Amino acid sequence: MADFDHTALRRLDLNLLVALDALVAERSVTRAAARLCVGQPAMSHALARLREWLGDDILYREGAAMVPTARAQALAPRVRQWLAEAQAMTLSETAFDPQRVQERFDLCLNDPLEALLLPGLVAALRQKAPGLSLSVRPVPAWQQLEQLDAGEIRMALGHFPRLRSVHEPVLLFRSGFGCVYNPALLKVPARPRPADLARLPHIHTSYAGDGPGLVDKVFQQQGLKRQVVAHTANPLSIPFVVKQSPLVAVLPDMLTRLFGSHADLRIVPLPWRALVLPISMVTHRRDASDPLVRFVTQELLAVTRAVFA
CATH class of the missing domain: 3.40.190.10 (Periplasmic binding protein-like II)
Known part of the structure; x- marks a missing residue:
């Protein structure tokens, strides 16, 4: 729980503390105004408001000089500390290392x-x-x-x-798609169309990052439906499956580029306009x-x- 009265504090003009610090430091309305880059009438007005707020003269004239009151001298170090903390908290940022x-x-x-x-x-x-x-x-x-x-x-x-x-998203890249299969077990055209792949049995992963139904929507737009005969939660297992079974997998490029060590597999790019997958890095506001x-x-x-x- 806060240890101060928000309502009472809201009625105060905390800029007056900046004026108080300048007045006590300079012991002159003119010099304090110059320090804060304001006109002398504005500083005189601030001094009048300080006197009314604190019930104290703050500065009084002694001969040709202006002298801070005992109350002002007592407040000055506390005000200076508060202003320094406020500046450190709001204006300066510790360099990140x-x-x-x-x-x-x-x-x-x-x-x-x-x-x-x-x-x-x-x-x-x-x-x-x-x-x-x-x-x-x-x-x-x-x-x-x-x-x-x-x-x-x-x-x-x-x-x-x-x-x-x-x-807060940041686009990393846009992934195209390709199909992966074992040419010793399955015949696929060099430039397959959706109709060519729809006739073949597929293995599908729900964790490849392609979103729900993205590949299937492409087939549906052509009035086709692919034959998914196997599902896997781990996309990295797919090359080992298609190596032994006459199946085809339609996968994002970001995944198929990991299959380069499987020399007995063939990866064919699918330059279908609808098969593009934006990959983003997302943080919170x-x-x-x-x-x-x-x-x-x-x-x-x-x-x-x-x-x-």
Whole structure:
């Protein structure tokens, strides 16, 4: 509970404390006005208001000099301390030094993005912020924004078609799609059309980051329906499945680029205009001025540019 009366304090003009500090320091209305870059009449008015507010002369004339009263001298150091604290709190920002960070940073990203971006991000942070502990939370894609809103994580990466005004998205890249299959087990045209793929059995992942029904909508727009005969929650298992089974998988490029070591598989780009997946990094508005969030954001952008160059 606050230990002061908000209503009473709201009626006060706290700028008068700035005037009090200048008047006591300068012991002159003219010099105090010059210090605050105001006219002498405005400073004289401020002195009159101070006298009325505090019930004290604040400055009185003694010969040719102006002398602060005992009350003014007692108040001056406390006012100076308050003004210094107010300035430090509102006007000056401590320089952020990532080398001195000692805390944990929680974020969410799906398996393909983790495989693509985490190695470079960890390497950069170990060099630039060795005291920062990076923690990837195993949260399903549909729950990540809830975790962000609740403050459980500070950043989420993925495809988020439904954002609210409190979310601050930064587009990382736009992923196209490709189809993956084993040419020894399945015949696919060099430039497959939706009708070509609709005739083939598919394996589908609900965690590839392509959002609910994005691939299926493309087929539906052509009056087609694909044959999904297998589902998996782990998209990284797909190359091992299609290596042994005559199945095709339609997946985002950000995932298929991880399958390069599977030399017996074929990856065919699908330049279909409707198959484009925006991938964003999302933070919460409450963290807009957090220097650590800004720092991690910039490092992630740099890693993304390097990976997808």
